[in-house]
Amino acid sequence: MKGLKGKRVLITGASSGIGAGMAKVLAREGCHLVLHYNTNAKGIQDTFAEVQALGAKADVLQCDFRQLDELSDFLEQAWSVFDGLDGLVNNAGIVTKSTSINDPFGKQFADTLTVNLQAPYQLSTAFAQACIAAEKPGAIVNNTSIHGQATCEWFSAYAASKAGLDAITKAQAVEWGRYGIRVNGLAPGVVPVERTEAILLKPDMEKKWCDRMPAGRYGTTEEMGEATAYLLSDATLWMTGSILTIDGGLIARGNYPLR
Numbered sequence: 001m002k003g004l005k006g007k008r009v010l011i012t013g014a015s016s017g018i019g020a021g022m023a024k025v026l027a028r029e030g031c032h033l034v035l036h037y038n039t040n041a042k043g044i045q046d047t048f049a050e051v052q053a054l055g056a057k058a059d060v061l062q063c064d065f066r067q068l069d070e071l072s073d074f075l076e077q078a079w080s081v082f083d084g085l086d087g088l089v090n091n092a093g094i095v096t097k098s099t100s101i102n103d104p105f106g107k108q109f110a111d112t113l114t115v116n117l118q119a120p121y122q123l124s125t126a127f128a129q130a131c132i133a134a135e136k137p138g139a140i141v142n143n144t145s146i147h148g149q150a151t152c153e154w155f156s157a158y159a160a161s162k163a164g165l166d167a168i169t170k171a172q173a174v175e176w177g178r179y180g181i182r183v184n185g186l187a188p189g190v191v192p193v194e195r196t197e198a199i200l201l202k203p204d205m206e207k208k209w210c211d212r213m214p215a216g217r218y219g220t221t222e223e224m225g226e227a228t229a230y231l232l233s234d235a236t237l238w239m240t241g242s243i244l245t246i247d248g249g250l251i252a253r254g255n256y257p258l259r
C-alpha cells in the first residue's frame, strides 16, 4: 500500500479480534508497531509473535483506558518506542449489550462512553500535540461501527459512543487539517472475533445475518486490517473527516422484507 512501508503505528486493543487482524496486515505492509492491550496478556503475546514473524519491529504496552489520567503518559511511552509515530489506530473498545431500562443510573453508559469515546478523544489529542510539536504529519483511524449510523435493541450506550466517535472524527479532522493530521473512521459491520464467534458461526445465526447482507457473508479481521492500511497510507492523503463503512451492504439495504 502506497507510502506505508516503515510507518510507525500505535494500534490500541491489538490483543484479539479486529485489532490483531489490523496488526498482521500492517506488519505485512512493512509498518513498525506499538501494540496495546489491557488484560489479555496471552493474546498480545500471540499478536507480537505473529507480527515479528512477518518481519515487523514491534513493542507491547499495557493500559486500562478507564484510567483517563494515564492516557497522556501512555501516548508519550508509545511515541518514544520508535522515536515518533506516524499513525494511531483507536481500535480498543467495549461492546456493551444492555437496554436503557436495565441501566437507569447510567453506569454502563458512562463506562462505555469512557472507553469508546473519551479515551480515543484524549489519545488522538495527545498524538496530535506530539505531531504538531515535531512538525510532522500524522494519520488517525478510529474504529467506530455501523451502530454509529443505524442501531438495534440493547445498544443505546454502544451506539451513542460510536455516533460520538463518528462526530469526533469529523471535528478533529477539521481542527487538525492545517497541521497535516488526517482523521478518518472505519465503520465495520459484523465481523466474527474470538468474543463472538461461538454465537455468530452457529449455522442458523450465520444464515439469519448473512441473508440480510448483499455480500452474503460476514466480514473478516483481515479485511478490516486492509481498510485500515488504506486509511493510513498515502493513497488517502486527500481523505480526512470521512467514515468508511465496510459491512457487506448490511445497512445500505435497509429493513425491508427479504425477497
Ligand SMILES: NC(=O)c1ccc[n+]([C@@H]2O[C@H](COP(=O)([O-])OP(=O)(O)OC[C@H]3O[C@@H](n4cnc5c(N)ncnc54)[C@H](OP(=O)(O)O)[C@@H]3O)[C@@H](O)[C@H]2O)c1
Pocket: 012, 013, 014, 015, 016, 017, 018, 019, 036, 037, 038, 039, 040, 041, 063, 064, 065, 066, 091, 092, 093, 094, 095, 115, 143, 144, 145, 146, 187, 188, 189, 190, 191, 192, 193, 194, 195
Ligand atoms: N467485531 C465486530 O463485529 C465489530 C463491529 C464494529 C465495530 N467493532 C469495534 O472493533 C473494535 C475491536 O473489537 P473486537 O470486535 O475486535 O473485540 P475484542 O476482540 O473484544 O477486542 C477489544 C479490544 O479492546 C481492548 N479493551 C477493552 N476494554 C479496554 C479497556 N478498558 N482499556 C483498554 N483496552 C480495552 C481489549 O483489550 P484486552 O482484551 O487486552 O483487555 C481488546 O484488545 C471495538 O472498538 C469494536 O467496537 C467490532
